[in-house]
Structures are given as structure tokens and as C-alpha cells.
Amino acid sequence: MIWADLVLIAVAIVTFIALLTMLGSLWVWVPYVPTPKQVVKRMVELAKLQGSEVVYDLGCGDARLLIEAKKNYPGIQAVGYELPLGIYLFAKLKVALSKLRIEIHLQDFRKVNMGNADVIFLYLVPEVFAKLENKLNQELRAGTRIISHGFEFPKKVPVHVERVPLPSWHPFRTKGKEGPRVFVYKW
Numbered sequence: 001m002i003w004a005d006l007v008l009i010a011v012a013i014v015t016f017i018a019l020l021t022m023l024g025s026l027w028v029w030v031p032y033v034p035t036p037k038q039v040v041k042r043m044v045e046l047a048k049l050q051g052s053e054v055v056y057d058l059g060c061g062d063a064r065l066l067i068e069a070k071k072n073y074p075g076i077q078a079v080g081y082e083l084p085l086g087i088y089l090f091a092k093l094k095v096a097l098s099k100l101r102i103e104i105h106l107q108d109f110r111k112v113n114m115g116n117a118d119v120i121f122l123y124l125v126p127e128v129f130a131k132l133e134n135k136l137n138q139e140l141r142a143g144t145r146i147i148s149h150g151f152e153f154p155k156k157v158p159v160h161v162e163r164v165p166l167p168s169w170h171p172f173r174t175k176g177k178e179g180p181r182v183f184v185y186k187w
Contacts, residue, residue: 032061032087035123035149039164039180043121043147044069046160046184051075053118058109058132059083063091063102065121070100078102081109115139123149130154136187146185153185160184 035043043065049055051073057065060080070078080102082088088106095102105112110131114120117140124132133153136146152158166179 031125032084033123034061035064036164036166036180037064038166039149039182040064040068042162042164043149043182044072046162046182047119047121047145047147049073049076049119053077054116055079055119055121056081056109056114056117057121059122059124060091060104061087061123063094063104066102066104067094067098067100069121070098070102074100080104081107081112083108110135113139115141117144120144120146121149122146122151124151126151140187142187144187146183146187148183148185150180150182152181152183156185158183159186 047055047069049069049072052075053073054077055066055069057063057078057080060066060082063080066078066080069076078100080091082091082104083106085106088104091104095104114136120136122132129151130153133156136144152161161181161183163181164179
């Protein structure tokens with residue numbers, strides 16, 4: 001009987017976390033959609049990290065970008081922000097398993113001052129970009145690099161745009177296009 005009670009409690013906890021995650025995703029209007037590995041690698045390359053920068057990932061999902069960046073540049077300070085609880089816990093687990101020093105915060109990145117950032121990674125929905133652009137204009141110092149997967153800022157002109165090739169079977173590859181776009185900005 002005790003095992004049945006433990007299973008019931010575990011199911012209740014998982015259900016509660018899943019519900020909080022869904023509500024959190026609705027609240028921030030940004031669903032969890034993982035960035036393909038090929039795009040992750042290219043985004044890290046395009047960031048042109050030197051090894052001692054402060055790197056943010058806003059809406060870090062499962063922390064795959066920060067893990068890739070930290071593996072290649074162990075000297076960076078890697079910081080991720082995620083709001084839905086389940087995705088945050090998943091990111092914390094992946095970081096723990098990677099054994100890399102990466103900070104993951106359960107916090108709304110819109111309430112964080114990013115003035116010390118050297119590089120910021122983004123994979124957000126277009127509706128977030130206009131408000132985020134205003135915030136970044138107020139907070140970022142000149143030269144901060146922003147690498148965005150899929151979407152662009154409404155007023156800022158990217159310094160570089162490219163498509164990242166994906167295999168023909170990949171769900172992110174759209175008909176007639178090689179793969180998703182990556183935008184590089186310099187503030």
C-alpha cells in the first residue's frame with residue numbers, strides 16, 4: 001500500500017509541475033521549442049566568444065545553448081533565465097548532468113538588468129521583440145552582441161543574417177528553404 005501512495009504522490013507532483021509549466025508558458029507567450037543542434041552550434045560560432053565574456057540566454061529552455069557555449073569556452077560566465085517551472089527544472093537537471101558552471105534562474109528576464117552582458121542568445125516569439133528592443137537600448141553597452149534564432153528586432157538592423165542548413169527530414173526545415181535564419185546584432 002505504501003508504494004501505491006508514493007506513486008500517487010509522485011504523479012500529483014509531476015502533474016502540478018506540468019500545470020505550472022503550461023500556465024507559465026501561456027503567461028509569457030513563449031512556448032518551449034528546442035533549438036536544433038546545428039543551429040545551436042552555429043549560434044555559438046556566430047557569437048565570436050573569446051572565453052571571458054558574460055553570456056545570457058533569455059528564455060534558455062533546456063540550456064542547450066549555454067551548455068554548448070560553456071563546453072567550447074569554459075571561461076565565460078553563462079547565465080540563463082527561464083520562467084515556466086518544468087522547463088526551468090529540466091534546464092537545471094541538464095546543467096547538473098553536464099557538470100558545467102552555468103547559472104539558471106527561475107525569473108522573468110524582462111525584470112533583469114543586462115547591462116553587463118557581452119553576448120545574448122535569443123529564441124523568442126516576434127511579439128516579445130519590440131518591448132525587448134526598447135529594454136536593450138536602455139541597458140546594453142555599445143558592442144554587445146545578440147544572436148537570435150528565427151526572429152528579428154523591428155527597428156534594429158542585423159549585421160549578419162544566415163540560414164543554417166538542416167537535413168531534409170528535419171521538422172524545422174521549411175519547404176524550399178535550407179533551414180532557420182539566425183540574426184546577429186551589435187548594439
